Amino acid sequence: MTVKTDPTELIYLAKTIYGEARGTNHESKVAVGWSIRNRVERKFRGSTYKEVVTAPWQYDAWLKNDPNYREVQHPSNKAAWNDSLDAAREVYYAASASNPIPGATHYYSPDAQAQLHKKDPKMYPAVPRFLTLDAIQVPNPSGVSEHDLKFYKNVR
Template sequence: MDVTEKDRDVLARTLYGEARGEGLAGMVAVAWSIRNRVEDGKEKSWWGEGYAGVCQKPYQFSCWNKGDPNQPYLTGAKQIPFRELAQCRIAADQVIDGKVADPTSGATHYYATSMPSAPKWANGAKKTLTLGNHIFFKDVP
């Protein structure tokens, strides 16, 4: 699959919105959950096509939702601090380029431990990793 500069930028911005406080390891884990959606093996994936398509699929990554406080940073209406975006780009590039192994063991979903309760989709899914403030899952029904 060809990965465009837009794919790399959108993934890095998604990491800013979803995992900037999680350090490099946490950003890599979130990026891998996105890569696992991108590489689901289906010709026309429900998740969307490519990194940008998956990240910006409506209601999949809340940081892109209208009204989310992160969304103006992701769209460029507000500027992401250079150092933070640079760290997000490093994590995005490492995952896209296959330079780091998947710490999530194939997870396609995660949620933040700050949520008041687990989302319904987590029922029956296989938990693969707890890292920082995120819990990762695969085989989501």
């Protein structure tokens, strides 16, 4: 449950976690949150959570024509929303030293990407376009399956 004292920036983080990872376990939600915090700290596409997550073409859940957009604005899965909010609070208030994916600013789901590629290979490549030769995979935190998520740093 959102508390009136939760900062607006934390709510943007929680909504993005919910939109991107609501079907995953808590550890995965926290890792997604850290990738967003890494972007904020590096000023990648903005310097606030709101700027970073709503920057054009960064998080599909914030695209108004995306079917997920309405769900992010009005979460219907209360358990997943509460877990996403808890994960956001963990990340938002944590010391930088507790970051389980230092430097990682990007991620993707191999299983989801494979399904999208199978459905429409022209629209969805086998791996995301951000995976250039410069990208470096960061080891997944404990509890985060590599089938669900893979994290990368050094992405431009």
